[in-house]
Amino acid sequence: MDSLATLPWKSKASTPIIGKDERLIFESRHHWTKHVPLFCVYALFFPLCLGMIGFTTRMNLSSPELSSFVLFGALITITVVQHWFFHAMLSENATDIILTNKRMFYLVHRLWLVDSMDELVLEKIKMVKVSRHGVVRHLLNFGELSCLFDVDAGKTFHFLPTPQVWARQIESMLNVG
């Protein structure tokens, strides 16, 4: 239990309490490429299920039992896929990575499921590391930003747009401090 008090980052629910002299420097969310696999699944299932629902009108004449079975299956599938996709999209849109002149926040929300906040005190960061592997990450300018408190302890932000700008800003603030 004592580790929470000594850890340079804290995890807790709800929104942070902002100090009077604290000001916003950067605010971002994950890069849009994170949603591409999700969108591909949605783009595959949505028209497929709609097509199946439409197709049941033709099937109804030849085999009404099979047609109602297909309609029911397609309706359930499209409802689940629709809400699953938008749940993920809305959750991603509610997730925030915030850098202020004193702290860094990582607010993660999954609608009705998860509501968490990681808080990093900038003073305790020893080193900042940026990594961008692959052509896509270089072309679209996103990657990982690791804030290290010790040799092997730290926090990594994935799919962060322009991580080098964030790293430069954090380093400059650490040097000033």
Add this chain to the structure above:
Amino acid sequence: MSISLVSFLGIQIVSLLVMGMFIFEYWRLCKNRKRMLHSLGDSKERTRVRERRQYTLIILYVLTTLLVLGISSAVYFL
């Protein structure tokens, strides 16, 4: 069609309820974030851009859900 009207309407009502719940929660989170970023001195321009994105996503969600609802109802009842 041999799916009972009750189960068909049940799916549609549950779908609308889930959509309402998600939008309500998303709206609440966005309001909290707006308040927090405002207290951190966020610019009005960025707030406006963020709000536009929120509205777009909500409108897309509502429209696609209504599309599913409309098409499946048309197939079921016609």
